[in-house]
Amino acid sequence: MYKIFLSVAVTVTLADFAVAHDTWVQTNTNVIRVGDAVHVDLMLGNHGNDHRDFKLASKVALDGCTLKVRDPGNHVYDLRDELTDAGYTPKEGFWTEKFAATTAGLYLVEHASDRVVNHGKPVRSLKSGKTFFVVSKSLDKVPLENPGYDRVLGHPLELVPTTNPVTPMGPGKPIGVRVLLKGKPLAEACVSFIPRGETLSEGFDERYERKTDSKGQAQFISSTGNYYLVVVHHKADDETGKDYEGTQYSATLTVFVPELCPCCGD
Numbered sequence: 001m002y003k004i005f006l007s008v009a010v011t012v013t014l015a016d017f018a019v020a021h022d023t024w025v026q027t028n029t030n031v032i033r034v035g036d037a038v039h040v041d042l043m044l045g046n047h048g049n050d051h052r053d054f055k056l057a058s059k060v061a062l063d064g065c066t067l068k069v070r071d072p073g074n075h076v077y078d079l080r081d082e083l084t085d086a087g088y089t090p091k092e093g094f095w096t097e098k099f100a101a102t103t104a105g106l107y108l109v110e111h112a113s114d115r116v117v118n119h120g121k122p123v124r125s126l127k128s129g130k131t132f133f134v135v136s137k138s139l140d141k142v143p144l145e146n147p148g149y150d151r152v153l154g155h156p157l158e159l160v161p162t163t164n165p166v167t168p169m170g171p172g173k174p175i176g177v178r179v180l181l182k183g184k185p186l187a188e189a190c191v192s193f194i195p196r197g198e199t200l201s202e203g204f205d206e207r208y209e210r211k212t213d214s215k216g217q218a219q220f221i222s223s224t225g226n227y228y229l230v231v232v233h234h235k236a237d238d239e240t241g242k243d244y245e246g247t248q249y250s251a252t253l254t255v256f257v258p259e260l261c262p263c264c265g266d
Helices: none
Strands: 022-027 031-033 037-045 065-070 076-078 095-100 105-118 122-136 157-161 174-181 190-195 209-211 217-221 226-236 247-257
Touching: 022 105, 022 122, 022 226, 022 247, 037 065, 065 095, 122 157, 157 226, 157 247, 174 190, 174 226, 174 247, 190 217, 209 217
Parallel strands: 031 122, 122 247
Antiparallel strands: 022 037, 037 095, 065 076, 065 105, 105 122, 157 174, 174 217, 190 209, 190 226, 226 247
């Protein structure tokens, strides 16, 4: 999951060159029991409405792509070569893999991609995505404290949660993130918190978009349960190379907000 932002020039709309599709990772549930499994999906989409929707479009090309799971002890499991194609054709559907967890705690799914794409001119595209799930000894008593959500992975552009994206989570609970560009907080970045099935308004949508403060932080409070795709973009026309004429960055975070908090029932 790769991401980079530049100090003042971050917006969701990229005017000078077309933005490629965003990628994200998600799981079928955010809480499981020890010994159970989640299904990890690698998705490609949200090409419409200035990349502010939750719709699939084509399928991720796996060259230059990574998909990993980090357990509570920071042991890394590589899922890249185990992925199953859920589509009939090369550009249909998405990639998926089952992951069984044997240790209680918070797990991080991470994705990264580094490719040169051409949408009118060759551009280097750096992408990253994250999602989290908790493994509990009991689904009746899911612990509130599950540390590790704020670990920094060092992606060029990175969305780092400032609040636990799994426990406790439900309507009225904040989804907080920090945007890092090369490890440093990025102020005035536009962060979109996109509910699945919702269409954001043209321009800056005050319902679902926030600007980061001087510490690179932004926060959104959901009013209902849903999947939320958190997205931030950055373009750098001056970052060129032998095979590309600019660089674009995107970072995503998928958060599942249940209607009832699994920890406290609220």
